[in-house]
Amino acid sequence: MTAHQKNFIAGEWIDGSGITRDINPSNTNDVVGEYAKADKAQTEKAIAAAKAAFPAWSRATPQERFDALNKISVEILARKEELGRLLAREEGKTLPEGIGEVARAGQIFAFFAGEALRLTGEKGASVRPGLEVEITREPVGVVGMITPWNFPIAIPAWKIAPALCYGNTVVFKPAELVPGSAHALSEIIARSGLPSGVFNLVVGSGSVVGQTLLEHPDVAAISFTGSVATGRKIAQACVLSTPMKKFQLEMGGKNPLVVLDDADLKVAVEVAVNGAYFSTGQRCTASSRLIVTAGIHDRFVAAMTERMKGLSVDDALKSGVHVGPVVDQSQLDQDLRYIKIGQDEGARLHWGGELLNRETPGFYLQPALFTETTNSMRIAREEIFGPVACVIRAKDYEEALAISNDTEFGLASGICTTSLKYASHYKRNSESGMVMVNLPTAGVDYHVPFGGRKGSSYGAREQGAYAREFYTTVKTAYTFPG
Numbered sequence: 001m002t003a004h005q006k007n008f009i010a011g012e013w014i015d016g017s018g019i020t021r022d023i024n025p026s027n028t029n030d031v032v033g034e035y036a037k038a039d040k041a042q043t044e045k046a047i048a049a050a051k052a053a054f055p056a057w058s059r060a061t062p063q064e065r066f067d068a069l070n071k072i073s074v075e076i077l078a079r080k081e082e083l084g085r086l087l088a089r090e091e092g093k094t095l096p097e098g099i100g101e102v103a104r105a106g107q108i109f110a111f112f113a114g115e116a117l118r119l120t121g122e123k124g125a126s127v128r129p130g131l132e133v134e135i136t137r138e139p140v141g142v143v144g145m146i147t148p149w150n151f152p153i154a155i156p157a158w159k160i161a162p163a164l165c166y167g168n169t170v171v172f173k174p175a176e177l178v179p180g181s182a183h184a185l186s187e188i189i190a191r192s193g194l195p196s197g198v199f200n201l202v203v204g205s206g207s208v209v210g211q212t213l214l215e216h217p218d219v220a221a222i223s224f225t226g227s228v229a230t231g232r233k234i235a236q237a238c239v240l241s242t243p244m245k246k247f248q249l250e251m252g253g254k255n256p257l258v259v260l261d262d263a264d265l266k267v268a269v270e271v272a273v274n275g276a277y278f279s280t281g282q283r284c285t286a287s288s289r290l291i292v293t294a295g296i297h298d299r300f301v302a303a304m305t306e307r308m309k310g311l312s313v314d315d316a317l318k319s320g321v322h323v324g325p326v327v328d329q330s331q332l333d334q335d336l337r338y339i340k341i342g343q344d345e346g347a348r349l350h351w352g353g354e355l356l357n358r359e360t361p362g363f364y365l366q367p368a369l370f371t372e373t374t375n376s377m378r379i380a381r382e383e384i385f386g387p388v389a390c391v392i393r394a395k396d397y398e399e400a401l402a403i404s405n406d407t408e409f410g411l412a413s414g415i416c417t418t419s420l421k422y423a424s425h426y427k428r429n430s431e432s433g434m435v436m437v438n439l440p441t442a443g444v445d446y447h448v449p450f451g452g453r454k455g456s457s458y459g460a461r462e463q464g465a466y467a468r469e470f471y472t473t474v475k476t477a478y479t480f481p482g
């Protein structure tokens with residue numbers, strides 16, 4: 001056991017008040033590390049440092065920004081196996097998933113290194129004679145980042161990289177369950193040559209560190225990913241603060257995957273298993289509602305069950321494992337509670353859903369498949385955030401589409417079909433931010449926008465060049481040259 005890790009504030013590694021223990025969900029005897037928790041005063045210090053660093057960083061050249069972001073990318077990619085192992089160990093996704101996520105973080109920093117060089121404005125003719133009009137983008141200021149535990153490096157990366165790219169300064173509050181990846185990423189950022197105060201790490205709770213970010217007048221914007229309940233609180237706090245803060249919220253999903261009679265059964269099953277159960281179902285884009293038309297329903301359920309029987313659920317670091325453990329006891333309790341709710345509501349627990357014992361004590365849950373589910377049941381309406389999916393039978397495409405859209409969420413959706421007509425219609429009429437054809441609802445590219453509609457997201461999209469909508473503010477300048 002090494003000494004505990006510190007927070008990064010104003011260019012220095014600083015001890016906190018109290019410790020958070022990072023526990024391996026595949027083996028609860030394994031302490032991944034201990035991390036200092038920042039208190040309110042330290043969070044304020046980080047905000048002050050970010051504020052002080054803003055004037056210079058907001059005017060840094062594109063080359064300086066490129067150099068820092070590129071350096072961060074190069075180191076992340078060079079260390080993806082090691083960092084992927086740390087990620088899998090602390091979060092419980094499988095080793096290949098962990099390495100893949102780290103690689104993704106490196107790619108995101110590379111993308112935004114390039115974007116730093118590409119930011120341009122517009123110059124237009126005025127409607128008034130002799131005047132010039134320019135439209136430019138400026139950074140927003142100090143951005144507070146509040147992130148969840150399920151993508152411990154990719155989500156921070158897709159917030160931090162664009163924030164720095166466009167000249168903002170950052171105070172980063174990771175989820176308490178996964179400080180290891182956040183700390184490792186922060187060490188890399190700390191080495192990248194950024195002036196001190198441009199980037200700050202404050203590990204701690206939502207109620208102390210998060211709340212301080214939300215209340216502080218010097219934080220200009222908040223980028224949040226997490227639950228709907230917390231998202232609502234964040235929106236309220238941002239609107240009530242003086243000055244009001246810009247905010248962006250990525251929250252839950254209850255993502256539908258429609259399987260039509262004409263689907264390629266093999267493809268549909270792969271897509272459904274991947275979307276519903278990989279990363280232990282702990283993705284806001286997971287397919288939790290499998291809406292299957294009558295002609296293929298029974299064949300789909302049978303093939304799905306066979307495929308699920310072949311899934312290895314075990315220690316995230318073991319090779320050949322398909323599904324790692326649930327992240328912690330409280331998430332496991334929630335999964336089990338919903339499995340019970342589903343049964344009480346009259347859905348049929350068709351397969352899985354039992355706790356599993358493995359060599360080491362961990363939160364192992366057999367992926368669960370419900371059938372005979374209706375879309376009004378709680379298991380079809382509320383986000384469970386675990387390896388639990390339900391099959392809803394639909395009469396035909398039209399009914400499947402209606403069920404697909406009958407949800408308060410709208411993050412991702414998908415359809416498995418060989419019909420161009422239905423695929424095109426679904427792409428146009430599915431009420432979600434991201435729609436997939438013959439692909440899992442989870443799994444996206446990093447150079448295009450990510451986000452949803454309805455109750456899933458609020459504010460500007462994340463990722464790709466669209467990220468600049470949140471991390472910049474537009475200025476319109478008029479000149480009368482005389």
Ligand code: ADP
Nearest residue numbers: 146147148149174175205206210211226227230
């Ligand atoms: P999850 O289920 O993913 O943990 P949460 O919304 O509870 O979702 O947490 C997401 C992030 O929001 C975490 O970093 C958490 O510490 C933070 N958080 C939770 N409650 C608050 C709050 N009241 N104010 C600010 N941040 C919060």
